[in-house]
Amino acid sequence: MLDTSSEKHQSFWIDTTPHTNYPAMPGNTSVDVAVLGGGITGLTAAVLLKRLGKTVAVIEARRIAEGVTGHTTAKLTSQHQLVYDTLIEAHGEEKARLYAEANEAAIDRIEAFVNEKNIDCDFRRLPAYVYTESADMVPQLQAEVEAARRVGLPASFVEEAPLPFPVEGAVRFEEQTQFHVRKYLLPLAEEIPGEGSHLFENTRALDVKEGAQCRVQTDRGRVIAKDVIVATHIPFIFKGEFWGKSYPQREYGIAARIEQTVASEGISINAESPTRSVRTASRDGETVLIVVGEAHKTGEDPDTEQRYRNLEEWARERFGVTEFENRWSAQDYYSFDGLPYVGRIGMGSEHVYVATAFAAWGMTNGTAAAMLLSDLITGKENEWASLYDSTRTSPLATKNLYKEGAKQAMHFVKDRFEGVTEDMSDVVPGQGRIVGRPGDQTAVYRDPQGEVHTVSARCTHLGCIVSWNPAETSWDCPCHGSRFSVDGEVLQGPAVHDLEKKL
Ligand SMILES: Cc1cc2nc3c(=O)[nH]c(=O)nc-3n(C[C@H](O)[C@H](O)[C@H](O)COP(=O)(O)OP(=O)(O)OC[C@H]3O[C@@H](n4cnc5c(N)ncnc54)[C@H](O)[C@@H]3O)c2cc1C
DSSP: OOBOTTOBSSOHHHHTSOOOOOOOOOSOEEEEEEEEOOSHHHHHHHHHHHHTTOOEEEEOSSOTTOSGGGGSOOEEOSOOSSOHHHHHHHHOHHHHHHHHHHHHHHHHHHHHHHHHHTOOSOOEEEEEEEEESOGGGHHHHHHHHHHHHHTTOOEEEESOOSSSSOOSEEEEEEEEEEOOHHHHHHHHHTTSSBTTBEEEOSOOEEEEEOSSSEEEEETTEEEEEEEEEEOSSSOOSSTTOTTTSEEEEEEEEEEEEOSSOGGGGSEEEESSSSOEEEEEEEETTEEEEEEEEEEEETTOOSOHHHHHHHHHHHHHHHHOOOBOOEEEEEEEEEESSSOOEEEESSTTOSSEEEEEOOTTOHHHHHHHHHHHHHHHHTTOOOTHHHHHBTTOOOHHHHHHHHHHHHHHHHHHHHTTTSSOBSOGGGOOTTEEEEEEETTEEEEEEEOTTSOEEEEESBOTTTOOBOEEETTTTEEEOTTTOOEEOTTOOEEESSOOSOOOBOO
16 A cells, blocks of 8 residues: 555645745736737746737736646657657648647746746656567557657657666657746746736636727726737637647646656656656756656546556656655646647637647647747738648547547536435545536535535536536536536636536
8 A cells, every 4th residue: 555645635736836926917907919828838928928019917726837837747759659650641741740840949048047047946857768568569669750750859769768677769859848837837927017017816708809909807807908818718708619639638637746757868668558757857956756647537537536646656666656745636638639729719709719629749849839920910911821721620629520520519418317316415525526406506525624605506608518627626517627626616627617516
């Protein structure tokens, strides 16, 4: 049995940095660009635009860099598991080359900020590996090396990876990077307030109306802006319906102090499933091992606790870890054709922009998105616009979209009838369950002290029935990934309204 008594349920990045305390929006505000969402995408875009002479207002619903950005693995790489062979096949060599270039340029952009502002964020160049323990996968890795080299990346096939166990082979990229994401973003964000620009926390955007002057309605007043960037991870506004063009996957992370390990010599991820993404970091001068993986679709795993146990067991077996310091989980969105959506929110839209579906590679894709959006807003040409085109339709996307749409419809209908109990007394301490009759379901949580928390089970986004996530003590929507606390507060969009309280 593992000793998890001293393990904090908080991401390593949040646990090792101070909390921010920017003000909430005091009332109506007017700027050139409203940036909704203070993750890596929104904060980077705001800094770039301010440097180009625009006044900006970042509107963050909770605290900056505590969303997915605060729950990442913080690898900075153009090596996104096995992606180039697939991208070439699906989109052609030119788009795959642009993808490689955009992600490499994002690393350079971050490095330039780090150097020029002297940001102490453990930024380090090192090789990146995708490894396999299965001989059957070696040809796939070799094909990836070939594809990556074709689009100009520094890839080679190697027979070893910096891991304390043998591998069958690995794709190695030179000159990749890792950093501490919050040690990087918090100093960068300090640049935003002042000279007519603002950074507001605890301010939730509720609606955006596009016009010659856009109007962003928040729970603290209105923002008038010529342009609006919706960098809320998944856009919450209905135009574009990006939640229908992508799907959310949750992943789990653990951190443990460890003696010096060979894993510090690179960043590694396996090619097979379940994913094991490995890197090290440092805490009080000591080495910390970080392992992330166990992806599954949000709202579809009734035993999320087991995901942590799987990761911890693996870290114990492979690295000899005995004690864990942090555990956390988060979700990212995946498009159906393997490319993020960055650009105008829809056809006919001139001033509202989105950036989403980074497929768990948003440290670089999110930074590249911010670079692209600041170019679009300031009228500068950027060839990544065609790569990330947010208004695209493609046969591949359409086929998978229908499949996913059918699944979501199945949840919408079936979840109203299944797994329903009539009696709240069935819910034991520490457990959450859906109680009631079809069409009138209540999400019931009994806390360890025995107090019962009841809210409507209908997601306020599009009305699907939420499901219980025991590891995070939250209600998660299996349709589009909105998440709520046991008292119904929105933890994550696309929903913007809390679950209705029930007595
Ligand atoms: C477990 C895990 C590991 C990962 N590891 C890596 C990695 O190693 N390398 C890599 O490149 N990528 C990685 N990623 C992906 C990367 O972390 C994300 O793609 C990226 O952080 C997304 O940034 P964002 O700014 O788009 O979203 P977020 O960081 O989620 O920021 C969005 C912000 O918007 C706010 N918001 C939401 N709704 C509203 C609203 N209505 N009004 C105002 N504000 C709102 C949220 O509170 C949040 O702060 C990982 C992802 C996961 C899940």
